[in-house]
Amino acid sequence: MGLVVREVLELPIFNTSTVKAGEVCVDESKIEWVSVMEAPVENFVRKNEFVLTTGIGCKNDPEALTTFVQDVVQSGASVLAFATGRYIYDLPESILTIASEAKLIILDIPWEVRFGDIVAMIMGKITADKQDEREQAEIVRQQLVNCVLSDKGLQDIAQVLYKHVQLSVCLTDQYLFIRGSQFFSEQWLEPFQSGLEGQRIIDQDDQLVVAHPVYYLLEAYHIENQIIYRLPIINNHKTQGYLFVHATTTSQLSWFVMNVLEHALTACALYFVKENAIELTEVRLKDNFILQLAKQKKTLDSKLIAKADLLGYDLMRDYVCLVGDIHYQGSIKQYENDRPENSSLQSQNYAIQKEITYAGKLFEVKTMTTFDDGNVITFLEAPADHYMEIANQFLDKVERRLSALLKGIVMSWGIAAPSQEKTPFYSSYQKAKIALDIGIEREGHGTRTLYEDTKVDRLLMTFAQQPDVYRVVQQTLNDLLVYDQKRQTDLVHTFEVYSQFKGNVSQTARALNLHRQSLLHRLKNIETLTNLSLDNADDSFLLELSVRLWKLKQLNTRERDQ
Known part of the structure; x- marks a missing residue:
């Protein structure tokens, strides 16, 4: 042209x-x-x-x-x-x-x-030629947009682009992963993938190129004695990918070529919008499916298996259920790495899901993940005979990488073995959630609790539901709880630590960061408010049992409310 x-x-x-x-x-x-x-x-x-x-x-x-x-x-x-x-x-x-x-x-x-006649004729010729270029560029624009509308990919866009500009081209996503190219060497991308910071190569005399709007987005780099031009593919003020062009001189970047490159950027941006919308829809469908799988009593029948298969899940495998609680020490640092801007997931959830998916690929096991009310729910493929080994190795990898991405994050996990019941995913989720809550109540955040290891707590939880039993608990702890609430003290916790160290005053004082006399004063208050002696084995047992039953009752009430 x-x-x-x-x-x-x-x-x-x-x-x-x-x-x-x-x-x-x-x-x-x-x-x-x-x-x-x-x-x-x-x-x-x-x-x-x-x-x-x-x-x-x-x-x-x-x-x-x-x-x-x-x-x-x-x-x-x-x-x-x-x-x-x-x-x-x-x-x-x-x-x-x-x-x-x-x-x-x-x-x-x-x-x-006459010069006037010459100027008029040449300008008429230039105008006619520019009109031909504009018409040709419009044809190219329609071809590029049709690639997107007819469900073709970025490779098809690259082919149309090369056909009209006759320059080596490459289309990448924001992570510089090649999505389409024509006669473009992958080696030319390596410096960019390594974080190359280049500079523009500007021909000051090339006024026509300078006048084109796309020129101001154009960056030029010397790569292996070649000149590689880069243009960002921008959508909603965010860079979605890049268009790379190899040209030997700036003269190859004619007005027509720059027009075609501009239309290509528009087509690519449109493609990424469409791709993000499809991805977002798929994420939402998967998220809702897994959440329903966990929280609704769905029988594992052929209909459910077929629906899962459409979403890329295989429900015929054995899955251990992991329910994680997300807690932060100090201020929350949001996940700041690149992520799909159109994703409905919060950056924190995106980071966690990304690392769970990565760990699943690393260990070559299937994973299904969703989020619910501050918890992450993951079904991890693991055989029933050694699921704990796989689960622990898996969580070690996830937590190690998350700690580097989300500063201050502390994950607590409840773990339930693969279930053989008619509603296996609902059953294993309920068990894992109980294990998580009991673990946090018993030991605080940062724990991993296996459902099988909560037998005593579950027995006590059932025991606490008996009206006569709970009346004894209330009678024993009422004055103590009222005192804690009024005075903003924590005598119940003081007793728990005292019991944990089997009545050792020195160890308890160090654990609570208290002076020995201050601890003794608290213990005296506990005896006065409960009318029990901590030196009496029966009284001490009654108080410890009452505290555990009360906490389990509180936990059970929260579970029922949810």
């Missing part, structure tokens, strides 16, 4: 004109503008220009004429046309030699041919 000198010289107005130098270039040199110029040239002439002159400033001055021609050569003009017959009659051979060596076309125009 683009108007070449021969097409201009074929205009009728040049029938009486003669090419004096640079004739070999008439099929290559392009015309993009026309102007009338006399000395001095300075910076008034730009690249690929058709320059008309009378030479009035160089009359009878060969040195001035030489300087004038050299300045036009320096500007990058394609044609220098002299109107001979008044100020200049014969063009010196020295001038023609300079022009020929510089590939500047010298044209001799009879004096009687």
Whole structure:
């Protein structure tokens, strides 16, 4: 594309004109503008220009004429046309030699041919050519957009792009993973993937390229003695990917090529919008399916198995259920790495899900993950005979990577073995959730609790449901609980730590960071409020049992409310 000198010289107005130098270039040199110029040239002439002159400033001055021609050569003009017959009659051979060596076309125009007519005809030719370019660019735009609308991929866009610009091209996502390319070496991408910081390569004389809006997004890099141009694919003010182009010179980036690249960026942005929407829909479908699987009593029948298969899940495998509680020590640091901007998941959840998926691939096991009310629910493929080994190795990897991404995060886990019941996923989720809550109540955050290891707690939880039993608990702890609430103290916790250290005052004081006398004062208050003696084995047992039953009752009430 683009108007070449021969097409201009074929205009009728040049029938009486003669090419004096640079004739070999008439099929290559392009015309993009026309102007009338006399000395001095300075910076008034730009690249690929058709320059008309009378030479009035160089009359009878060969040195001035030489300087004038050299300045036009320096500007990058394609044609220098002299109107001979008044100020200049014969063009010196020295001038023609300079022009020929510089590939500047010298044209001799009879004096009687008017510059106004020449300018009008050339501008008409340029306008017609630009119109052809615009029409061709519009055809390309439609082809590129149709690639997206007809469910074709970025590779198809790359093929259409190469067909019209004849330059090696590559399309990547935001992580520089190649999604489509044509005759583009992967080695040219390696410096970018390593974090290359390059610089623009600007041809200051290439005014046409500079004038195009896309130019201001264009970055150029020297890679392996090649010039690689990069354009960001932007959607909603976020970079979704990149368009790479290999060109040997900036002259290859014509107005038409820049137009096509602009249309390609639009098509690619549209493609990523569509891809993100599909991905988001898929994520939501999967998320809802797994959540229903965990929280609803769904029988494992052929219908459920078929639905799971459509989402890429295999329910016929054995799955251990892991329910995790997300807790932070100090302030929450949000996950700041690149992520799909259109995702409905919070950045924190995206980070956790990403690491769970990564660990699943690392251990070559299937995973299904969703989130519910601050908890992460994961079904992890693991055989029933050694599920704990796999679960612990899996969680070790997840927590190690999460601790580096989310500063201050503390994960607590409840773990339930693969279930053989009719509603296996609901059953294992309920067990894992109970194990998680008991573990946090018993030992605080940062624990892993196996459902099988909560037999005593579950027995006590059942025991606590008996009205007569709970009346005894209330009678025993009522004054103590009221005192804690009024005085904003924590005598119940003090007793728990005291019991944990089997009545050892020194160890309890160190654990609570209290002076020995302060601890003894608290223990005396506990005895007074409960009317029990901590030195009496039966009284101490009753108080410990009452505290555990009360806490389990509170836990069971919260579970029922949820």
